[in-house]
Ligand SMILES: Cc1cc2nc3c(=O)[nH]c(=O)nc-3n(C[C@H](O)[C@H](O)[C@H](O)COP(=O)(O)OP(=O)(O)OC[C@H]3O[C@@H](n4cnc5c(N)ncnc54)[C@H](O)[C@@H]3O)c2cc1C
């Protein structure tokens with residue numbers, strides 16, 4: 001009798017970017033009071049893992065690297081039905097870019113795998129604050145996992161044979177890929193809907209002790225590869241996009257018809273070829 | 287990239303010397319993304335951009351072509367020269383027929399370790415991002431994703447600028463102590479130059495040291511997208527889009543009518559996708575498509591930064607908004623203050639008449 005799949009889902013707590021404002025005078029980010037959320041893409045990863053658990057049994061461990069307050073994200077995931085939450089938190093991890101982040105997460109996943117090998121690591125497609133889509137491939141490379149990015153569906157999985165097939169979004173179509181476990185899957189958005197937590201799960205989550213690991217507990221071997229120190233990329237400048245030198249020229253006119261005519265004149269004046277370009281558009285042939 | 291970008295990190299004050307063993311890294315490389323016998327146009331956009339970086343550094347520009355031998359690969363090599371490459375690094379192998387992470391990562395990292403480029407650019411396509419992440423981790427170097435601007439600083443480092451925090455801000459990222467400096471750029475963000483069919487150059491061939499048995503992942507099938515329209519929006523000359531100012535799903539028709547008269551593609555802002563008024567492939571912006579049309583008409587769109595970064599590459603923008611203070615007027619070239627529900631039909635009619643006159647005259 002197999003014990004089902006041992007799965008780890010990497011989630012990140014991110015600022016709700018819809019609510020970030022730039023100070024109009026100092027041009028700095030106004031972070032105060034910006035609420036944090038679980039990176040939306042990671043919720044698809046969490047649901048995909050739980051759906052596999054429904055099929056084959058097993059455990060879903062959620063893992064996040066961040067400040068102590070990131071424990072909130074783990075509790076939320078536990079409330080939706082994850083089995084175990086691990087917070088990776090240490091001042092040595094601060095200021096990590098994707099290379100250093102994937103290093104720290106890899107150490108923790110290997111630690112998790114010591115008691116029982118991990119079959120699948122899930123990440124979101126990308127984060128909304130970092131937006132790089134690099135951490136997943138980084139973990140796969142470091143751990144030697146088969147890398148499956150932009151996955152939209154997992155039609156078959158055979159734990160005995162250690163095989164999995166997935167649909168992977170590619171340019172202009174979908175690749176159907178077959179590979180061996182263990183693997184790393186980055187889930188595409190809009191592939192599933194996160195289930196609501198059951199009442200017992202929600203109650204359990206509220207009281208749950210989130211395990212917190214520092215670098216040592218996570219078995220990090222080389223602290224120099226973590227955080228700012230282990231990050232080859234450095235942010236040299238953050239700034240708000242500059243406004244265009246001139247604002248839009250406003251079209252004057254008493255009626256909608258008049259405004260429309262004046263607007264076309266203005267467009268044609270700036271770009272004398274515009275109307276002939278329009279006349280040549282292939283879509284007009286029909 | 288770093289997650290707490292409010293302290294200007296290294297790069298200020300004393301400039302760090304590049305470690306000795308990295309000084310051998312020279313030249314700018316662009317990955318020429320070849321799949322199903324066709325090159326993704328982002329590759330030509332990047333060669334055009336790479337030309338400028340190579341000029342600033344006074345080094346050569348090279349294309350990297352990975353694929354099976356055959357017509358598609360031959361023409362990718364030839365075209366790489368047309369779009370500005372001085373040299374092409376070519377790995378021809380049947381294992382490079384369909385994209386898979388392992389053989390492509392091996393081919394690329396072996397090339398980099400042998401020929402040592404200082405800059406490596408890839409398209410931020412699903413393929414390019416998959417490959418870039420694997421290559422950068424293997425080489426333990428810095429990778430900046432989704433750049434909107436690339437430049438060379440006085441210390442010969444690449445300054446890669448990208449939107450951050452969901453697009454509300456921009457940040458500039460540097461990789462000062464590792465090589466190559468890697469970056470991905472989304473399709474249509476950089477302009478594509480005119481090809482020069484008379485250009486040619488040196489081809490450097492390398493072998494892929496791998497057999498099929500080494501590769502665990504197999505491609506069972508490829509299901510092409512049914513909606514061939516998918517890519518059109520990004521490449522359309524004329525684009526008309528609507529936002530929440532359209533108020534009702536029925537009013538999408540006003541956008542489509544104008545688009546039909548102009549032979550244009552149509553699109554929308556993100557909330558319309560979330561409401562299900564249009565399909566996701568028509569979203570314009572940071573998390574949708576980047577467009578670079580000759581003319582972009584935006585009706586009832588406020589011009590949030592996430593929308594702006596995907597549309598400001600348009601040559602001309604005409605914005606229609608009922609609010610004279612809407613942010614879209616900060617980056618549009620022409621503005622109509624008015625009700626989109628009236629202006630759109632009026633524009634459709636006025637264009638129809640104008641085009642008829644032009645056709646008679648022509
Ligand atoms: C992480 C993230 C990513 C995002 N990515 C994208 C993206 O890729 N693309 C995108 O578009 N958005 C994106 N957004 C959303 C973006 O922030 C804005 O919320 C969105 O662009 C607003 O859409 P809108 O302009 O249609 O709606 P609104 O901001 O509500 O603006 C409606 C506009 O219509 C005008 N109006 C109202 N009635 C009329 C009328 N009768 N006639 C004319 N004008 C009228 C109003 O004055 C207003 O300016 C993203 C947000 C986040 C947080």
Ligand SMILES: Nc1ncnc2c1ncn2[C@@H]1O[C@H](COP(=O)(O)O)[C@@H](O)[C@H]1O
Nearest residue numbers: 010065123124126127130132133134135
């Ligand atoms: N600090 C983190 N903790 C846990 N998971 C992370 C962290 N950063 C990134 N990830 C995972 O990696 C994915 C890609 O992140 P990114 O490369 O930043 O776009 C996310 O969707 C998460 O699943």
